Amino acid sequence: MAILNINALAVTLSEPLFSNLDLTISKGNRIGLVAQNGGGKSTLLACIAGQHDPTGGEITRARGLRIGYVKQNLPPDALACTMYEWVLAALPPEQADYENWRVDVVLNDLSVPYEFQHRLLSKLSGGWQRMAMLAAAWVVEPGLLLLDEPTNHLDLHRIALVQGWMAALPGDLPVLVISHDRAFLDAVTNATLFLRAEQSRYFALPFSAARAALEQADAADARRFANDVNKARQLRRQAAKLKNVGVNSGSDLLLTKTRQLTERAEKMEAAAKPAHVSRHAGDIRLSNSGTHAKALIALEDVEVTTPDGRLLYRTGRKWIAPGDRVVLLGSNGTGKTRLVGMIARVLEADVPGIRCAASVIPAYSDQHLGQLADSDTPMQAVTRAFDIGDQRARAVLAGAGVNYRMQDTAIAALSGGQKARLAMLVLRLKQPNFYLLDEPTNHLDIDGQEALEAELVGHETSCLLVSHDRSFLRHVGNRFWCVQGQTLEEVESPEVFLAAEMAG
Template identity: 60%
Template sequence: MSLINIRALGVTLSTDLFANLNLSIAAGDRIGLVAANGRGKSTLLKCITGAFEPTTGEITRARGLTVGHMEQNLPAGLERLTFREAVLDALSPEQQESESWRADVTLEELEVPEVLRERPLAALSGGWQRIALVARVRVGEPDVLLLDEPTNHLDLEKIARMENWLATLPRDMPVVLSSHDRAFLDAVTNRTLFLRPERSQLFALPYSRARVALDEADAAEERRFEKDMKTAQQLRQQAAKLNNIGINSGSDLLVVKTKQLKARAERIEEAAKPAHLERSAGAIRLANRGTHAKVLVTLEDSAVDTPDGTLLFRTGQKFICQGDRIVLLGLNGTGKTRLVRRLRQAIEGAGEPGIRPTPSLVLGYGDQALSDLSDGETPHGTIIHRFDMGDQRARSLLAGAGFSVEMQGRPVGQLSGGQKARLGMLVLRLANPNFYLLDEPTNHLDIEGQEALERELTVQEASCLFVSHDRAFVRAVANRFWLIEKRRLIEVDGPEDFFAETAMLA
């Protein structure tokens, strides 16, 4: 039974986000909403709730249907409340008075630790704040859930917790969620909507299988278009020949036939639809300066500890070699970020005990907070001030990375997370490193950007060590796997056992 019907829906802002969208949301649907950053996912969810008026089309809902919508950002002022107060705040004043138990049930359902429930949201990580947003939607027990990027800022354990929670919801409760986490989409969805400016595509499949079907459909569409264009060209060629014969012979019949062939060619050309061409958000390219050194970094049983001196783990003797793409795995709090920081400091010349980089190493560093970018600087200023190049060259590079002239002059602090990430990638490229140290590099990238980064790291044969909670990215990029376990850094054959263990702990 259909609960929400979307007919011929379209939204046009500065450009068409989507048009002629038809979608039926029924009991039991778990729909993954996929599109590049800024292409209308959040807008569509707001249209479904009634918070945004579409340009064209209509949405009808079953009578009495309640819709819960989790947006991406904390409402203003909510960070001052404790976790429990923030969830309670989502209820009506009457419910807060008589049904406060709902908040406790929801916190239990989402397995929020007791110790966190009375802490202000401002004191919690971005991941726990994200779970608080989910809890605020769930506490009202809506008939339909709309979740906008529910896994943003979540580590692997919390992603597994989110997957488990979605699996425990009533089977007939529809869920529509937008996400750039491919493994998460595969785990929790049974339908996938690829949102496009024209001819959005819906498949009754989870993301990876739907992506294969989409690529096949696009290829078939391209073949049909090429065939139609070839047919139209042949008709025009025939018409031209007949026209010449008709003129020379004075045959009215051939003149009429010529007009008929031209008209047929025009009808075919008008009806032919080119295959979808995705508008790129900007190219992601990396450099690989290269080095004659085979061993880039030597770890000589270095101790990694907390700021107060508590030992987290020892590295043992390890070597990072040219061509290695090493992923650093480990549960939260085991010391992944501490090791990354120590590696950075050692490579930049700070002198870290037990870490010996080769003198020819040139570092490309990027962290999940994009802290290397100044919010008060503009993208144009960032490139001009850091690298020896002229104004026109800087503008050309920024345009290639997806930055319009207007965006190039906007403060970095006003850019979206995806735009900041692409600027960070451009800065990395221009540093021309021969070793990359990356902490959650896909955090703000859409699927197109993630796949572009994967290609660059592998095709360029870049040497890197990275930390990532993106399982699809880890599987695509890493060729060595280091795991922090029982205060030791060990090498394992692959990530799957760790992923499975993390899911069991959630």
């Protein structure tokens, strides 16, 4: 049963985001919404929720349809509330007075500890704020759930909680979810909408299967277009021959046939639809300057501690050789980022127990992209740090997806995807041979994640990385270190750790 119909929907901002979009959402649909950064995903959800007016087309909602809408970011006015207060405020006032037990049930379903429920949202992590947003959307008992990046800021354990929560939702509840987490999409969806400026595609398949079907459909479109164009050319060639014969012979019949062939060619050319060409979100390219060192980084049983000195774990003797792509595994709070930060510091100053080869040229990106200053412009970020002229700087920025209009704007105004691509550009321009990457796929769309994977693997790049993205770490890693208790162990595969984290 259809609960919402989208007909010929279009949104144009500075350029068309999507057009002629048709979609029917029925009970039981669990639809993954996939597009490049800036491709209109969040705008489409806002249109469905009635919070953004489309440029064209229409949306028809079932009478009395309640929509639960989880946006990417918590509203600033929520920070002064406790989690419990904010979820309760989502209920209509008359319902909140005598049905506040609904809040308790929903927060329990999301496994939110009691002490966090009554803590100010401003004092909670981004992950717990995300849980509050899910609870506020679900407590109203919606007939349609819209989720914009529900796993942002979540570690693997809490991603598993969200997956389990979604699996326990009523089977007929339709959900439209935006995510760049490919494993998550495969786990929670049964259909996929690839949103495009033109020729959006819908498949009744979860992401990975839908992606394969999309590639086949695009290839078929390309073949069909080439065939139609070739047939039109053949008709034009035949028409040209007939015209010559008709003119030389004075035959009106041949000239009439010439016009008919030309008209057929024109109709065929007008009807031929070119294959989809992806809009350029910006290249992600890395460099690997190479080194002859046998070990880039050596750890001599280093103690990794909390800021107040409490021991988290000891590393034992470990090393990273050229070509090693080491993934650092561990539950949230076990000190993965602490070790990455210690190794980053040793590249500038001595840290006991950590040795680095003299030939190492490092590139470090933390999960908050701290190497970028929000007050700088992209041009300043590039020209201040690297000896390249303005013309070259503008060219490489454009290639990384930062267009000319944004190059002299504060970095704070860039989208998350543009910041991530700019950060990767800044790393590449250092010409490094060793990368330290803490959650590098944060904010990257799926195309960007796959491009980063291809660069790391294709260049046999040496790196130590932390990631909660299961698809990314599986594709990139060729060595795995896992924090187990108070030791750092090398393991053959991430699968045992991932299974334990996802099981809770």
